[in-house]
Amino acid sequence: xxxxxxxxxxxxxxxxxxxxxxxxxxxxxxxxxxxxxxxxxxxxxxxxxxxxxxxxxxxxxxxxxxxxxxxxxxxxxxxxxxxxxxxxxxxxxxxxxxxxxxxxxxxxxxxxxxxxxxxxxxxxxxxxxxxxxxxxxxxxxxxxxxxxxxxxxxxxxxxxxxxxxxxxxxxxxxxxxxxxxxxxxxxxxxxxxxxxxxxxxxxxxxxxxxxxxxxxxxxxxxxxxxxxxxxxxxxxxxxxxxxxxxxxxxxxxxxxxxxxxxxxxxxxxxxxxxxxxxxxxxxxxxxxxxxxxxxxxxxxxxxxxxxxxxxx
Amino acid sequence: xxxxxxxxxxxxxxxxxxxxxxxxxxxxxxxxxxxxxxxxxxxxxxxxxxxxxxxxxxxxxxxxxxxxxxxxxxxxxxxxxxxxxxxxxxxxxxxxxxxxxxxxxxxxxxxxxxxxxxxxxxxxxxxxxxxxxxxxxxxxxxxxxxxxxxxxxxxxxxxxxxxxxxxxxxxxxxxxxxxxxxxxxxxxxxxxxxxxxxxxxxxxxxxxxxxxxxxxxxxxxxxxxxxxxxxxxxxxxxxxxxxxxxxxxxxxxxxxxxxxxxxxxxxxxxxxxxxxxxxxxxxxxxxxxxxxxxxxxxxxxxxxxxxxxxxxxxxxxxxxxxxxxxxxxxxxxxxxxxxxxxxxxxxxxxxxxxxxxxxxxxxxxxxxxxxxxxxxxxxxxxxxxxxxxxxxxxxxxxxxxxxxxxxxxxxxxxxxxxxxxxxxxxxxxxxxxxxxxxxxxxxxxxxxxxxxxxxxxxxxxx
Numbered sequence: 001x002x003x004x005x006x007x008x009x010x011x012x013x014x015x016x017x018x019x020x021x022x023x024x025x026x027x028x029x030x031x032x033x034x035x036x037x038x039x040x041x042x043x044x045x046x047x048x049x050x051x052x053x054x055x056x057x058x059x060x061x062x063x064x065x066x067x068x069x070x071x072x073x074x075x076x077x078x079x080x081x082x083x084x085x086x087x088x089x090x091x092x093x094x095x096x097x098x099x100x101x102x103x104x105x106x107x108x109x110x111x112x113x114x115x116x117x118x119x120x121x122x123x124x125x126x127x128x129x130x131x132x133x134x135x136x137x138x139x140x141x142x143x144x145x146x147x148x149x150x151x152x153x154x155x156x157x158x159x160x161x162x163x164x165x166x167x168x169x170x171x172x173x174x175x176x177x178x179x180x181x182x183x184x185x186x187x188x189x190x191x192x193x194x195x196x197x198x199x200x201x202x203x204x205x206x207x208x209x210x211x212x213x214x215x216x217x218x219x220x221x222x223x224x225x226x227x228x229x230x231x232x233x234x235x236x237x238x239x240x241x242x243x244x245x246x247x248x249x250x251x252x253x254x255x256x257x258x259x260x261x262x263x264x265x266x267x268x269x270x271x272x273x274x275x276x277x278x279x280x281x282x283x284x285x286x287x288x289x290x291x292x293x294x295x296x297x298x299x300x301x302x303x304x305x306x307x308x309x310x311x312x
Numbered sequence: 313x314x315x316x317x318x319x320x321x322x323x324x325x326x327x328x329x330x331x332x333x334x335x336x337x338x339x340x341x342x343x344x345x346x347x348x349x350x351x352x353x354x355x356x357x358x359x360x361x362x363x364x365x366x367x368x369x370x371x372x373x374x375x376x377x378x379x380x381x382x383x384x385x386x387x388x389x390x391x392x393x394x395x396x397x398x399x400x401x402x403x404x405x406x407x408x409x410x411x412x413x414x415x416x417x418x419x420x421x422x423x424x425x426x427x428x429x430x431x432x433x434x435x436x437x438x439x440x441x442x443x444x445x446x447x448x449x450x451x452x453x454x455x456x457x458x459x460x461x462x463x464x465x466x467x468x469x470x471x472x473x474x475x476x477x478x479x480x481x482x483x484x485x486x487x488x489x490x491x492x493x494x495x496x497x498x499x500x501x502x503x504x505x506x507x508x509x510x511x512x513x514x515x516x517x518x519x520x521x522x523x524x525x526x527x528x529x530x531x532x533x534x535x536x537x538x539x540x541x542x543x544x545x546x547x548x549x550x551x552x553x554x555x556x557x558x559x560x561x562x563x564x565x566x567x568x569x570x571x572x573x574x575x576x577x578x579x580x581x582x583x584x585x586x587x588x589x590x591x592x593x594x595x596x597x598x599x600x601x602x603x604x605x606x607x608x609x610x611x612x613x614x615x616x617x618x619x620x621x622x623x624x625x626x627x628x629x630x631x632x633x634x635x636x637x638x639x640x641x642x643x644x645x646x647x648x649x650x651x652x653x654x655x656x657x658x659x660x661x662x663x664x665x666x667x668x669x670x671x672x673x674x675x676x677x678x679x680x681x682x683x684x685x686x687x688x689x690x691x692x693x694x695x696x697x698x699x700x701x702x703x704x705x706x707x708x709x710x711x712x713x714x715x716x717x718x719x720x721x722x723x724x725x726x727x728x729x730x731x732x733x734x735x736x737x738x739x740x741x742x743x744x745x746x747x748x749x750x751x752x753x754x755x756x757x758x759x760x761x762x763x764x765x766x767x768x769x770x771x772x773x774x
Contacts, residue, residue, distance in 0.1 A: 262668040
């Protein structure tokens with residue numbers, strides 16, 4: 001997802017197509033590392049203290065206090081050294097028996113290091129919001145801010161955006177929606193509680209193609225948005241609390257593929273909730289809090305002489 | 313970025329016009345506002361903090377740190393070296409009057425004082441190795457809030473506000489929902505110290521109206537508008553005579569926020585529209601009045617966080633015998649205090665979770681110190697700063713875990729000792745702030761909430 005976004009940015013910001021000889025971390029290197037390395041050097045395992053699942057991590061030393069990349073010098077970069085060791089060597093990476101990168105893939109990594117081991121997105125993160133978004137999207141941000149939306153980068157060195165509509169959401173109009181569409185592709189997290197039915201979000205929510213967190217709670221809409229949501233495959237957090245989603249809407253809902261889904265105060269019934277929980281083991285699905293459990297705990301506590309007894 | 317003052321000058325209009333266009337119609341780009349959100353240093357795990365302040369010093373060996381050894385030696389003279397305590401009326405070993413049961417997937421032991429909170433065990437990270445900088449209430453309270461044992465330093469809520477601003481421009485960034493128990497050391501525990509005054513904790517009462525000056529005094533909205541315009545003209549005239557005045561700028565900002573709060577506060581603090589089920593969950597209808605009061609506070613805290621308030625702190629209610637400060641009659645006082653907060657806090661966790669807010673809201677439950685495992689007199693416990701328990705839950709915290717340990721009596725920390733600096737560093741970390749970079753120049757020095765200390769604890773982070 002991110003790489004598509006970066007590529008789009010790259011194409012739209014450069015006057016010529018990238019030459020075959022330049023390589024970028026996101027488009028050329030990350031997929032190779034993801035395929036062969038991240039299983040043991042990523043979020044789950046960090047063998048020898050190394051993680052290779054982000055540009056920043058790749059440039060951070062592990063237990064040996066050696067950085068895997070020596071920018072500009074492939075042959076003194078430990079990463080290349082390990083990749084080129086004979087498979088039977090105990091330090092060979094990936095270890096013997098595991099899928100290993102092809103010669104072309106290793107060459108790509110080597111040429112990328114030779115070119116300075118650069119990452120456009122890591123650089124982009126340092127850009128101001130204005131520079132990052134350019135002359136189309138940034139004025140849209142300014143207009144939305146004027147109307148009360150809170151919009152900022154996720155963090156100083158991030159190229160991802162957080163959009164929180166705050167009090168703009170309930171009174172959103174066509175011009176604000178046009179502005180949201182132009183900002184959409186940059187957004188990582190979109191918080192828009194209390195959207196009215198007139199917002200017709202199914203018509204534009206698809207522009208948030210790179211979003212991972214979507215809070216649409218308390219919106220005045222239901223199953224009609226499911227088809228558009230299903231196109232947002234990168235979603236890890238989807239908050240539909242207080243919307244009018246029904247059992248059949250939930251049946252059709254395919255996102256998030258993994259992560260968290262909030263369905264409290266909707267029209268989804270308990271049986272459908274239970275079925276969805278069984279059908280989607282990778283998604284944690286939240287309903288309403290169980291008030292009977294609470295009442296039960298209180299009742300039990302009153303019967304326990306060492307707890308809340310007597311009531312003061 | 314232009315300052316508010318420059319904006320006023322550039323826009324060549326008085327406060328009145330600004331109030332009309334800016335606050336009433338929300339037609340002002342927020343980036344000129346003093347509490348406008350700032351970019352975090354790194355991607356935050358939590359957006360807001362709710363600090364559940366257990367005023368007085370809750371006993372660790374009666375809540376989250378069971379010590380069977382106390383039962384074995386109950387009534388005997390302590391075999392270990394006992395340091396002087398505040399009252400120095402130190403008696404024999406006193407076993408916990410409460411039973412502990414195991415809860416959640418990891419079987420975390422929690423005493424019968426907290427059956428509701430125990431039902432959220434999977435979300436809690438219990439830290440059993442906290443220490444305090446002082447055995448005295450005022451100093452320990454200042455340290456808990458500001459990292460410094462003397463008064464006058466900015467509170468953690470003020471630092472969070474200074475570092476990140478707030479999402480709702482109609483509400484203060486740091487709100488204290490006051491149950492009525494004024495902490496030892498006073499309300500300056502919630503102050504902004506040397507930070508600009510708009511970061512200090514705004515005190516809301518737990519019952520409606522939460523502020524006594526948010527209702528309109530004028531007979532018509534138009535009259536108020538005219539008054540504010542006139543005020544703006546006068547401020548503008550004064551400002552024109554002075555080259556630069558922080559005080560005037562602060563005054564203008566305060567008028568503006570106060571005006572916006574008149575619109576927002578009555579609504580956000582009105583819990584009567586919450587569903588009956590929600591009210592039952594929190595205990596709004598509980599038989600004990602202090603449960604009802606704390607339930608209202610917790611429900612209000614959720615509503616504030618929902619609107620993007622950065623830091624909410626809850627004080628406890630008076631009328632539980634005493635704060636959690638049972639120098640005598642431990643059973644009676646701890647039971648009343650626990651009964652007041654247990655169900656509301658558990659409801660807050662469950663409600664936030666259901667609404668998708670728990671993973672972006674950090675909950676912190678802590679007193680200023682713990683209590684001794686030996687008796688004060690016969691049935692109380694004195695202050696113990698050398699080892700006590702607190703817990704965190706929600707935004708970025710690894711739930712269902714226990715961190716650190718005290719000795720077999722629950723007296724001193726023996727493993728992974730933490731101080732308030734560490735607690736503050738981790739709180740800021742979860743909010744996306746590098747605590748070593750959050751500084752304010754005062755008296756010739758760049759001062760931090762964490763002074764020159766504070767360690768991030770990866771074991772407690774998700």
